[in-house]
Structure formats: C-alpha cells, structure tokens
Amino acid sequence: NAGVTQTPKFRVLKTGQSMTLLCAQDMNHEYMYWYRQDPGMGLRLIHYSVGEGTTAKGEVPDGYNVSRLKKQNFLLGLESAAPSQTSVYFCASRDGLAGRGYDPYFGPGTRLTVL
C-alpha cells in the first residue's frame, strides 16, 4: 500500500513549456485534490475531483488543467508554464464515505521551477 504517490519529484521548466504532473493513489479514494504551496504560505487548492470523470476548480485554477480518467489517477497539466507557477505541488486524496472526517492523505510533493 503506497498511499499517494507523485511523479516526478522535481522538474525544471522553461517559460512556455508544458508538462503533466501525475498523482496516483491505491486506497480506492473517491476524492482527489491538487494543492500548491509557495514559500511562507499555506497550501492553496488548485483543482479537485469528487470521482472518476469529474473535475472542479479550486481557489487558484488559472493556468492549470486536470483530468481524472481513472479513479486512481489525477493529472495536473500546465499548458504554458510561467515563473509564477514555480511552487511545490501536493496531491491529496480522501475517502468519500459518509460520516468520515475530512482528513485527506497527501503525497510527498513535486517541486517545480519555471525559469
């Protein structure tokens, strides 16, 4: 049981390049999330998904797209990277069963630098 895994761990991009961050979870969770954390800041929600085939915007969605084609995977795409997207990206997932507390499990993070 690996929990939540993220690929890659580190990446350096040039302005205008594109890339996809992959999040995978093996806990059969319904809900998945992408957050970003900037220095001295708390985590901010980018996009989330409440089930396979669904996506929704979070607090800071501009410049990102997501897809949830399979229940266990949640992809975050940057079509044209900008220096403002330099950040650490965390994926999280949680069980959607009623009565459970809202306690998402987080992945180890992807550190992205855009030059």
Added chain:
Amino acid sequence: DQQVKQNSPSLSVQEGRISILNCDYTNSMFDYFLWYKKYPAEGPTFLISISSIKDKNEDGRFTVFLNKSAKHLSLHIVPSQPGDSAVYFCAASASGSEKLVFGKGTKLTVNP
C-alpha cells in the same frame, strides 16, 4: 483576506514541556478543523481534527481545543519530543465545500 491565521511563525520549547500552537479563523461557516504536521521535503501528514459540535478532541499526546465564540483553536502537545519538530498547519473547511483553507504554518522546534 486570510481566513485562517497562524500568527506565530515559529515556536521553540524544551523536550518534555507542553507545546501550544494557536490558530484563528474569520469565516463563521467553517465547521471542521484539522491540524497537519509537515517535515521538510515531505507532504503534510494528518494529525488530528475537530468538528464544531465539540470543543475538545484528544489523541494520545495531542489535544485540539476549539473556542467557537472566539473563532480560535489550539493544538497542545504534551509532552513534547524532539521528533515533533516540524511545521504545523491549521486548516478549516465548511460543510458542503471541498476546499481546505490552510494557515501559513508554525515551525515548532523541540530542543533536547
């Protein structure tokens, strides 16, 4: 507008003593609160949570207190251990919302 505030960027305590981390919130719609611990180069780890219908929740050395009238919660760690040294994030959510709103974090250092 910062809805969840952790006003102390850092806290230093001696091993064996109590650590008290504080968190204030402004949104009265928040009804569920969580604390996460984060080590460098790792993802946040869920620590403890509390629903607004309670004013205290305890799990081993960790206790969270919620004062709804003051819109304030605190995390108590007793006794503190060097392995508790990490950044602690307070987070809040409102019923029906998938968004967790995080504070900026407090870096706790427990000295041996």
